[in-house]
Amino acid sequence: MSTIFGISTPALFGQILIGLINGSFYAMLSLGLAVIFGLLRVINFAHGAQYMLGAFAAYLLLNYLGIGYWPALILAPLIVGAIAVVIERTMLSRLYGVDPLYGLLLTFGLALILEGAFRYWFGAAGQPYAAPPQLTGAVNLGFMFMPIYRGWVVIASLFICLGTWLLIEKTRLGAYLRAATENATLVQAFGVNVPLLLTLTYGLGAALAALAGVLAAPIYQVSPLMGTNLIIIVFAVVVVGGMGSILGAIVTGYMLGVLEGLTKVFYPEASSIVIFVIMAIVLLVRPAGLFGREE
Amino acid sequence: MAVGTQYLAEQPKLRTSSMVLGVIAIAALLAAPFFFYPVMLMSVLCFALFACAFNLLIGYVGLLSFGHAAFFGGAAYVTAHAAKVWGLEPLTSILLGVAGAAVMGLIIGFVAIRRQGIYFAMITLALSQMFAFICLQVPFTHGEDGIQGVPRGYLLGFIDLNQPLTMYYVTLAIFLFGFFAIWRIVNSPFGNILKAIRENERRAVSLGYRVDRYKLGAFVMSAALAGLAGGTKAIVFQFATLTDVQWQMSGEVILMTLLGGIGTMIGPIVGAGLVIALQNYLAASDFPVTVLIGIIFVICVLLFRRGIVGEILELMRRKTKGAS
């Protein structure tokens, strides 16, 4: 058995893969947060709850309607996105003129409601959700065994991040979004229905979180608590990356995930806090974040 | 409109009416344990102090800390350990807890003050979560069990805190001390500079004030007072657990302050009383408390941002404006 730095090679790469997977979720979720924040100037605390809702939607679709994984990848984001649109129209939009801290508090309250309700209905323990048959099993890469589903998650997340980036940087809709992030009033003065754009953006962000939730279900199990613990880490990722760029959010997410995985190998006790420590260091050295622009 | 600014111009100075109300309130608090369970009253007092400490930061400096549980719970752990393992006298244990919270406040504040507004909130949340993780793993906290069986002991060596009435009056004294400390801070030259920073930070900088130092100072004071609440709580209830350091606790104190009225002196007290009463009421029933807290949050943020005391103050302000 070969070793690197005294750790067996399969174990090392196994941990890096786990880090890459965690990083995939950090990237997807911080991407959604960044998109919402950029335009709406709201920190969507409910993002974790929307991720959890996505996983539960997949679980419920399977267990009550017999709808499997592949359709759930489309349906769950649509359902959660629709709920998010309602939230934006009825509640969030009333807070646009007010201190953005209230937006954070509102979404915090929503997260409490969602998490509390699901915890009440399903208990705190996780429900199992099986990976689809096409993605079960593992592949021998030589230096490690890679479970196919986990490889799929990494590839899918890369596609999702890339797709979102293309949407924002290369399409007309994305141009509206980028311009409205700078000056929403002027964009509206050109005839673009900016209020609708805001609603769709929030819905899109939530849908992204839900999609991540479906991807997560077979790996992390479906639990009401899965969202909030994750979202606090994602906040740290976002602070490290800086809110300036979509690309920054994506890169930082993967990078921190891998760093966390490596820490688990060499210094396991610190693995749950390493991202926060990095956040503190970045704040002391470069407060705007690695990719952020000073506001 | 920045959170809480609406009162800055209108904080009533010590008018006769306020003084009379204050005396009545203190009299009521002195008589209270004969009408209500001392344990519940002490719970309210501890959390009221916690909320007042939090309010110092958000209401008067404009910084929303989403991680105040770190100071509350951290002090609880230190106090519990000092009283139980080192066998120290309760006041000393509490003061150690305050010191611990102040040190944590210095560390967390130093990092978090680098950013403002939303970022500040996220950073305090992340750092306090990190502290919660540490608390989970470090042996002296006993992880999931927490520190149980903390002795109340003899205050200053001779006052027996195991008597419920004695414990209550001591808690009341600590609360009143903390409350007046905050009142003194707010109505002092230091407090005035904080208000100036809050209304127009750039202007304060151009006038030569080391704004970051003032903010950090306020942050540490707020942390220390939160620690006072936490340490007292550890002695009163005789335990310190992970619940005290988790983000849900940070969320609760925000709710108490929001509900009562950010930026008002007595708002947090009212808010704490209401939330604790609500929790006690619901403890018997099946209804998930988290959901209710979330609902109150949402309603307050959408409709009710001034909080109860804030709305009352606004009504009074409108009446005097109409009369003049």
Added chain:
Amino acid sequence: MSSAPLLEVRGLNAWYGESHVLHGVDLNIREGETVTLLGRNGAGKTTTLRAIMGILRRREGVIRLRGQDLLRLPLHKVAQAGIGYVPEERGIFASLNVSENLMLPPTVSEGGMSVEEIYSLFPNLHERRSSQGTKLSGGEQQMLAIARVLRTGARIILLDEPTEGLAPVIVQRIGDVLVALKKRGMTILLVEQNFRFAKKVADRFYLMEDGRMVNSFPGHELDARMDELHEVLGV
């Protein structure tokens, strides 16, 4: 050229919060006219434009475009009704390049200039079309700000102080652009402090002071009214 006004504003009152900033402003513009709003800083000229557009929401009075009531419409619908807005600060987006800035405003009706026509009117924009929007000089940004509303097919353009802070050569260029637009039948409501520039293009003038319309006169009377102008404008 019909005699009924294209844009009609009557008794316009507006508030910023509690502050009453426009007091019963009247103005009208016929199709194809260029009308200039003169006044010193703080007279309410920009406020009038924003009130007409609907950026400023608390208003009372009458605002009609071709008879259609604009007061109740949301901002994006006012733009879609055919009003193009070029703000004082120009509003070029930093996160878009020149070409994206130009193409951003959606078409609100036919008759807008084609991209080729725009680039022939503003050749330097064509050269810089891949540059980041804010890397352009002040004069180029002003050209871009005007160019992008020309693409949309807007029938009337609200132009807020286009020559502010620009070198005389560029000011001349902008004047030529406005004259060319006039020839094409564009209706322009121009806000300016530089009345010598405005004299070259304006058919009529309105004079504002403290949120009120104090006078209006045809362009050829400008020289005769110099004393009055100096008093009101404080120059």
